[in-house]
Amino acid sequence: xxxxxxGGGSWGSVFAALLAERxxxxxxxxxxxxxxxxxxxxxxxxxxxxxxDLSGVRASSVENAPVAEAELVCLAVPSRAFRAVADSLPGDxxxxxxxxxxDPETGLRLSEVVGGRGVAVLTGPNHAEEIAQGLPAAAVxxxxxxxxxxxxxxxxxxxxxxxxxxxxxxxxxxxxxAKNVMAxxxxxxxxxxxxxxxxxxxxxxxxxxxxxxxEACGARSETFSGLAGxxxxxxxxxxxxxxNRRAGELIARGLTPDEARQEIGMVVExxxxxxVLRDLSRRLGVELPITEAICAVLGGESxxxxxxxxxxxxxxxx
Numbered sequence: 001x002x003x004x005x006x007g008g009g010s011w012g013s014v015f016a017a018l019l020a021e022r023x024x025x026x027x028x029x030x031x032x033x034x035x036x037x038x039x040x041x042x043x044x045x046x047x048x049x050x051x052x053d054l055s056g057v058r059a060s061s062v063e064n065a066p067v068a069e070a071e072l073v074c075l076a077v078p079s080r081a082f083r084a085v086a087d088s089l090p091g092d093x094x095x096x097x098x099x100x101x102x103d104p105e106t107g108l109r110l111s112e113v114v115g116g117r118g119v120a121v122l123t124g125p126n127h128a129e130e131i132a133q134g135l136p137a138a139a140v141x142x143x144x145x146x147x148x149x150x151x152x153x154x155x156x157x158x159x160x161x162x163x164x165x166x167x168x169x170x171x172x173x174x175x176x177x178a179k180n181v182m183a184x185x186x187x188x189x190x191x192x193x194x195x196x197x198x199x200x201x202x203x204x205x206x207x208x209x210x211x212x213x214x215e216a217c218g219a220r221s222e223t224f225s226g227l228a229g230x231x232x233x234x235x236x237x238x239x240x241x242x243x244n245r246r247a248g249e250l251i252a253r254g255l256t257p258d259e260a261r262q263e264i265g266m267v268v269e270x271x272x273x274x275x276v277l278r279d280l281s282r283r284l285g286v287e288l289p290i291t292e293a294i295c296a297v298l299g300g301e302s303x304x305x306x307x308x309x310x311x312x313x314x315x316x317x318x
Contacts, residue, residue, distance in 0.1 A: 001025070001155055004065050006085060007076030008035050009266070010048040010128040011098055015076060018131070018161055020056035027058040029065035036061050049132045067091055072152070078267045079177075080104050083113040094118035094148055096141075100176035100232075101269045102276045107283075109173040111144075118148045121169065122156070123176040124227040125235035127242070131161065138162040140227045142172040164227065171219030175210060175228040179236050180244045180270035181277055182206035184294050186237035187248020188303060202290070203237050208318075209288050213277070216284045244270040257298050274298060289313065 001024045005016040008030030016028040030036040036059040038046045043055035060066075067073055068091040077085050079101025086095060095114055100123060103113050111119045124139035131137050141156075141163055143149040149165050157163040166172050185206065189199045210233070211224040223229055236242045247268045250260040261268050278295045281288040293306040 001071045002066070002069060003027070003072045003074065004029055004067050004070045005074040005076060006062060006065070006067075006089075007074075007098070008032070008039070008045060008048070008059075009076060010132075011126070012074075012076030013045045013048055013052050013054060014128040014131050015074060015098060016057045017052050017054055018156065018158070019074075020054075022155065022158060024155065026056070027060055027065050027070075028054065029060055029062045029067070031062055033061040035059075049128060052132045067093070072096060072155075074098055078272070079110065079269055080272055082110050086114050092117050094120065094145075096152060097121045099269075100180060101273045102173075102177045102280070104272055104276050107276050107280050109170065109177075111169060111173060118145050119143065120145070120149055120152055121172055121176070122152075122163075123172055123232060125231040127235060127239055129241045134160060136160050136162070138164065138227055138231075140164045140166040140172060142166045142169040142228075144169055166223060166226065166228065168220045168223040170217050171214050171223030172228040174214045174217060174219055175224060175232060177269075177273050178210040178213065178277055178291075179229070179233040180268075181274045181291055181294055182210070182233060183236040183242055183244035184248035184251075184270040184274065185290050187242075187245040187250075188252040188297070188307075189248075190245065191249035191252025192304070192307075194307075199237070203233060206237075206290050207233055209290050213281055213284070213286050213288060216281075216286045243268045247271060251297065252303055270294075271298065 003024050004027045005012050006029045016026050020026045039059035044050045067089050070093045073093050074096040076098040079099050082099050083103050097110050120143035122139055122141050126137050126139050141149050141152050153163045243264050247260040274294050278291050297303045
């Protein structure tokens, strides 16, 4: 399969390598031509996960990538850039979204901003750092087009990267977006030193919050107990590789969101997604107390006071 992966970050690079291992013709399209040139010359990404062997992958700038001739285009770009990049792509090849977020301008799921071509989403507990080490992982693919999803499953699956199908596109995309917001909260638990009990409670109630929003949007409840939901939520809330967990920890220790982002040096999707998710829930009339609290902290309110407010909410059933 002739494939172009747009996005020269950690996940884009690792996913390009996975596709090349499966025998596909892969071009990694980078925003920076100098980065593309370095990859082409050395077979390594000089900026992200340089241990990943990219010798079987072509590299080019986005402008020079053979997108019009591709049979599949994979987008591994920040959610804030997703719609503009998708709109700029020539040809009619289907898109595989590797991005976990919502469109910040419209609040739409990312598959909803793609027009005129097929679209699928791949998500799950997939930290690029571990996949780069050859460690086993699993993911799900969802699409409104069952044939496309099945074709992509067979094109990507390998003995170290297992891919499942999920027909709940709405639920899968909401899980991918919301889990990053919950990871910010989990990082806050770490930053304040609240302990394992508090973190377990936060993650459990966070999953319930995610499922409540999903139900209001027409998603299936079982999606939230699967790889896209519980699986990705667990790894994002606990892993040392999680940018969102780390950002929450840094903010709890006194950094501003901008300072935390600069400290991490990479995209922190939860910081973009949190207010979009909050606004969506308000339009739907769905109560998301953890998300509301995270947005309040990002707006400058006291995190400790908000924790106290969450713990003092009116008693209710689980």
